[in-house]
Amino acid sequence: MRNFKKAIVSLVMIIFTVALFTGCGNNSGNETQNSLEKVKKAGVLKIGLEDSFPPMEFRDSKNVLQGFDVDMANAIGEKLGVKTEFVGTEFNGIVLALKSGKFDVIISGLSIDEDRKKEIDFSEPYIENSQIIITKVENDTIKTSKDLEGKIVGVGLGTTSEKVAKELTGLKEVKKYDKTTEELQDLLIGRIDAVIVDEPVGKYYISADDKKGKYTVLNEKLTSEPMGIGFRKGDKELEEAVQRAVNELKEDGTMSKISAKWFGEDIYK
Template sequence: MLKKIFSLSVVLVLTLAIFTGCTSATVSKDDSLERVKKAKEIVIGIDDTYPPMEFKDKATGKVSGFDIDMANAIAKKLGVKTKFVPNSFDGIFLALKSKKFDVVHSSISITDERKKAMIFSDPYIYGGNAIFVKSDNTTIKNEKDFNNQVVGCEVGTTAQDVLAKISGIKEVKKYNAMTDAFLDLQNGRIAAVVSDPMVGDYYNVTDPGKFKKLESSLTQEPIGVAFRKEDKSLRDAYNKAIKELKKDGTMSKLSKKWFGIDVY
């Protein structure tokens, strides 16, 4: 009888130990917002070659753009400063996962595939994949005219995925910087560029007459801020700030500043 009681006690202790171990291994505290506030700084990953959303200002050498102004406004509401860390777009999500920065606020299209690896803020603007050609181009009217043409896009973007599904393209030329893609388009090295509409629109505003946006668009996509899956408290605080910035008119002011219209 004593042996049985002893055996049952051992089993109970081992069971509790295993259960406790599993619980501590699977349940972790979300201190993402607390961590940022304690540091008094939010570290933001960006691709700084994507005007007018985020780019390096040639005159000042500092990063500028719609997303930069928006992130600064959100940080102010969180009571912290911003630190922007440039990163090539094709490696920006791996850098987020490895904790190189707290968030990626860099015109990120929200897709089902990306949702498997990270979480997102609510959409704050809608982009997609518009087609831009030289202003004097009369042969390309939509994607059906891509046959035997060289078409440019930024590496790692949804544009690359969309173009991969279109048959007949001679080459999908992938760029690390959209600025280089539009330079090649200007010089006739490629026939078209596929990018978010506001990117090409910015070139048409700042350097009019060189490019035109076709009426046909390949996709329309919601754009948000990306976070690590476990960082829900930081994501929720970001969402709250975005709603407040829409309500107080800040987002409308930024839209007029960078796009020339109020998209809100």
Template sequence: MKKIKTLLITFFMITVSIIMLSGCGKTGTASTNTLESVKKAGVLKIGLEDSFPPMEFRDSNNKLVGFDVDMATEIGKRLGVKTQFVSTDFNGIILALKSGKFDAIISGMNITDERKKQIDFSKPYFMSGEIMIVKNGNTTITKSDDLVGKTVGVELGTTGDTAAQNLDKKLKDKYSKGIKEIKKYDKATDVLQDLQAGRCDVVIIDEPVGRYYTSAPGKKGKYRVLSEKLVSEATGIGFKKDNKELEESVQKAVDDMQKDGTLSKLSIKWFGTDEYKK
């Protein structure tokens, strides 16, 4: 009987130890990508997709540049750490954030209800929307209704992708016929190259990217933006769920940048206008 009691007590102590060790392991995992871990490492890791001009892209020297890049670098300075960028395909960027590959997403990401189910967002730092671009000289497409029977190009996993699908349903309800094909690409640069090559008729894309491609050196005159905007959207910084301390610190840095005119300067630099002028 004593042996049985001894065995039971031993079994109980081993079980308690395993539970405690397991709990410690979970605590260690939960502490990653927090403000404390960022400060301790001295690095703020930012996830982005590096072919989304003028928000983030590679220049002729393969240097990462853009509005989001400058803003994220300044956020790091104000937190007292360096900023490190992790290039990631946009279609998998939320999963990469959730797995701890980086601390936040600053990649021209529009705030949607679907995305808010998976991650948290800062307050909007930029107002955007989905627009349509055609090859210059194309006069057959002037509005969204003209996309019936046309091939539409989008970047995979973006709100442009969602807007194209919603428009397809709308056209089918209205005309019993929708978009001929929605072609999906990994990068915004790829879809615009195919538009120029004639492999799609129109591109649905975020407004700042679309307008950049109609006015940037070497690209002016190649594309035309349609006047109709499909969707108006707010752009925010993405964080892992319940990472409030890091989110609040980053938000304070962004708020201060807006108050002291830093965001206005960056806006003029990258968009040619002050998007923060009241």
């Protein structure tokens, strides 16, 4: 009888445990499936970004967040009928933060590459990006990537710039930075010889009034890597809604206006 009672208790515990884990699994799936519904219900789209990547996203002298991605994200929010909330995040941990639910999407100059596609989903590309080399204007010894042999090169920690630098042979050192502004400043004061960075950043810095005549952007493009909006795996409803919004912004000319504002040209022609 005692053994029978034990068997009944064990069976009940097994059923309870199975039901508990099944319920947890279903809730997890529903969270992803219903994220668009949650965004609309809350009236807020939370966006993860790293705020020192001009002209994509950065803070001005008054600490106001601005940039191409910021303007695009706000326009997407308007299309969805919700407010936008920007969540500052170190770029090296931005994918993990998305997966953990810290925010709904990544809009932060995020390059689409195969490693990231294993972790998250992407929108269609909204910018065709590439990695370029920046040197100090006085340095005429570096003309191409081959001239980086024996040199110290700065890259963004966790970025595709870091991956590109690792593939180059003969570098003396690859120095990693949390913020693009820091590596460009180190370049000016001579702590490093060159910076590998996304093309929009290079173009922005050589055109800014206080940076003119200080940097040289080499003609060589090291990669072709389009930028996209990042989503949690399987978050299809939100992804489709955001993609529709971006398509509409291209069609109504909003993306062209944002491009002209930050790049000085319409990249969507």
